Amino acid sequence: MTPRTPAQNVELALLLEVAGTPKPGNVDRARDYPDLRFEHFLAGAVGAAPALRRAPGAPLGEVFEDAVAGMSEQEGGNTQFGALLLSVPLLYAALAGDCSPEGASAVVESTTVDDAVSFYRAFDHVDVAVRDPPESMDALDVRRGSDAEPELRARELTLEDVMARSADRDGIAAEWVGGFERTFRTAEWLLEGEGPVGERTSRVFLRLLAEEPDTFVVTRNSREVAVEVQKRAQDVLAGEEDPDELAEEFVERDVNPGTTADITAGALFVALEGGLTV
Amino acid sequence: MTPRTPAQNVELALLLEVAGTPKPGNVDRARDYPDLRFEHFLAGAVGAAPALRRAPGAPLGEVFEDAVAGMSEQEGGNTQFGALLLSVPLLYAALAGDCSPEGASAVVESTTVDDAVSFYRAFDHVDVAVRDPPESMDALDVRRGSDAEPELRARELTLEDVMARSADRDGIAAEWVGGFERTFRTAEWLLEGEGPVGERTSRVFLRLLAEEPDTFVVTRNSREVAVEVQKRAQDVLAGEEDPDELAEEFVERDVNPGTTADITAGALFVALEGGLTV
Numbered sequence: 001m002t003p004r005t006p007a008q009n010v011e012l013a014l015l016l017e018v019a020g021t022p023k024p025g026n027v028d029r030a031r032d033y034p035d036l037r038f039e040h041f042l043a044g045a046v047g048a049a050p051a052l053r054r055a056p057g058a059p060l061g062e063v064f065e066d067a068v069a070g071m072s073e074q075e076g077g078n079t080q081f082g083a084l085l086l087s088v089p090l091l092y093a094a095l096a097g098d099c100s101p102e103g104a105s106a107v108v109e110s111t112t113v114d115d116a117v118s119f120y121r122a123f124d125h126v127d128v129a130v131r132d133p134p135e136s137m138d139a140l141d142v143r144r145g146s147d148a149e150p151e152l153r154a155r156e157l158t159l160e161d162v163m164a165r166s167a168d169r170d171g172i173a174a175e176w177v178g179g180f181e182r183t184f185r186t187a188e189w190l191l192e193g194e195g196p197v198g199e200r201t202s203r204v205f206l207r208l209l210a211e212e213p214d215t216f217v218v219t220r221n222s223r224e225v226a227v228e229v230q231k232r233a234q235d236v237l238a239g240e241e242d243p244d245e246l247a248e249e250f251v252e253r254d255v256n257p258g259t260t261a262d263i264t265a266g267a268l269f270v271a272l273e274g275g276l277t278v
Numbered sequence: 279m280t281p282r283t284p285a286q287n288v289e290l291a292l293l294l295e296v297a298g299t300p301k302p303g304n305v306d307r308a309r310d311y312p313d314l315r316f317e318h319f320l321a322g323a324v325g326a327a328p329a330l331r332r333a334p335g336a337p338l339g340e341v342f343e344d345a346v347a348g349m350s351e352q353e354g355g356n357t358q359f360g361a362l363l364l365s366v367p368l369l370y371a372a373l374a375g376d377c378s379p380e381g382a383s384a385v386v387e388s389t390t391v392d393d394a395v396s397f398y399r400a401f402d403h404v405d406v407a408v409r410d411p412p413e414s415m416d417a418l419d420v421r422r423g424s425d426a427e428p429e430l431r432a433r434e435l436t437l438e439d440v441m442a443r444s445a446d447r448d449g450i451a452a453e454w455v456g457g458f459e460r461t462f463r464t465a466e467w468l469l470e471g472e473g474p475v476g477e478r479t480s481r482v483f484l485r486l487l488a489e490e491p492d493t494f495v496v497t498r499n500s501r502e503v504a505v506e507v508q509k510r511a512q513d514v515l516a517g518e519e520d521p522d523e524l525a526e527e528f529v530e531r532d533v534n535p536g537t538t539a540d541i542t543a544g545a546l547f548v549a550l551e552g553g554l555t556v
Contacts, residue, residue: 003351042293043556073281278321
């Protein structure tokens with residue numbers, strides 16, 4: 001049994017994720033970006049915690065929005081928006097006693113239009129890099145934030161519906177509507193791993209990165225860069241490239257595989273719930 | 279105004295303390311001991327947090343004991359016992375609206391025999407390196423833990439009384455009964471400093487270390503080593519020694535200036551309450 005509550009484990013997972021090193025392109029224990037530093041992630045995790053403790057009594061969307069608001073109370077900007085978006089349904093599943101793909105999918109299926117409205121409101125609290133939506137989705141561009149509420153209500157879209165519409169271009173949304181397949185698989189890797197959690201975290205991050213193009217890199221850089229990132233991670237796993245040198249290069253080039261980091265954080269939560277000891 | 283509650287600021291201060299680097303001889307963002315690693319400090323801070331939220335309603339000693347119990351729920355052993363001991367009265371002072379030397383001293387003066395009993399009980403939860411007490415104090419050796427309760431009650435010793443008896447050989451106890459002079463001064467250094475909090479933390483740690491022998495080093499190593507540590511920190515401040523090389527050497531030699539780290543954590547809390555932004 002974990003000595004911590006599920007809400008504490010979400011917070012600890014956020015901290016363990018950023019502490020894992022090397023995680024090429026991400027802020028990690030050894031690397032900062034000039035305006036996005038390790039200390040911002042520490043404050044982000046501490047700031048998100050009070051909202052997380054309100055689950056499962058409060059609605060999921062509200063807990064997510066308030067966690068993002070708390071996370072944003074530091075000067076680095078967006079530190080853990082995606083990690084929280086991925087972790088909150090897992091938190092509800094754990095609190096319902098079923099932190100499994102089925103349990104998490106049941107939480108997703110139970111989301112409401114109110115949850116969708118709260119999700120959009122969360123974008124009012126912090127700048128998140130997102131792609132332009134297809135023209136037909138313009139009224140539901142997340143950058144509209146709370147202004148999207150009438151459209152969401154008119155179309156009666158739940159948060160699950162919103163995620164389903166983004167699943168083809170956003171790795172977190174894909175997890176939401178795909179049974180959190182990569183997240184749970186990564187948690188298994190963490191539990192099977194050996195050595196300090198910080199080293200396991202780095203290894204699973206690299207394995208995830210080698211699997212498919214990171215959607216946050218596609219958004220902020222380009223698909224071409226995201227494919228290169230995937231290939232370079234494969235080279236690291238094959239022993240053909242040094243992960244620390246790659247980390248220096250990616251930070252220099254501002255190539256930040258944030259979606260992969262978010263899935264790593266979610267997997268750390270699942271692993272902590274499943275008996276990963278620290 | 280800080281966007282966080284005082285209890286959140288204690289937790290964040292614990293995290294910022296361990297993240298500051300270099301802090302020669304301590305676990306920091308760049309260094310681990312084989313069995314005492316960065317991740318243990320992250321879990322220690324998260325584990326301590328629920329008890330801290332029970333202040334000021336619950337008695338100070340109980341909050342401290344429970345925070346230590348929560349902190350201990352990780353495999354590294356003692357991570358933040360001293361930092362919590364220093365921070366808890368400061369937390370109560372902040373919650374009373376007076377996070378100042380006078381406010382903290384008022385909290386110390388209000389401690390009870392029950393608080394002293396809880397303090398001793400905290401030693402049941404974790405192994406803390408302490409020196410043999412004078413023979414006359416044998417019945418009050420903190421290593422007796424909860425077994426010391428009858429003696430504490432018979433002598434009607436408050437937690438302030440207990441601290442006063444250790445102030446000449448323990449740097450945390452000296453802060454308790456001396457108006458937290460070094461802690462508040464270090465908070466000023468943090469607030470006056472420039473640059474990322476992690477760098478400020480390293481600088482104030484080195485300034486504290488250069489001021490006087492670290493009592494944790496006296497306990498675990500010897501007074502001679504503690505005096506050498508102080509001198510080496512002076513050399514770093516004079517630009518005659520590289521702090522990162524010194525950090526490597528001290529970790530290699532298992533010279534861990536824990537009291538200085540504890541005061542740094544307390545000072546980070548005071549600075550966060552006083553407007554230090556992250």
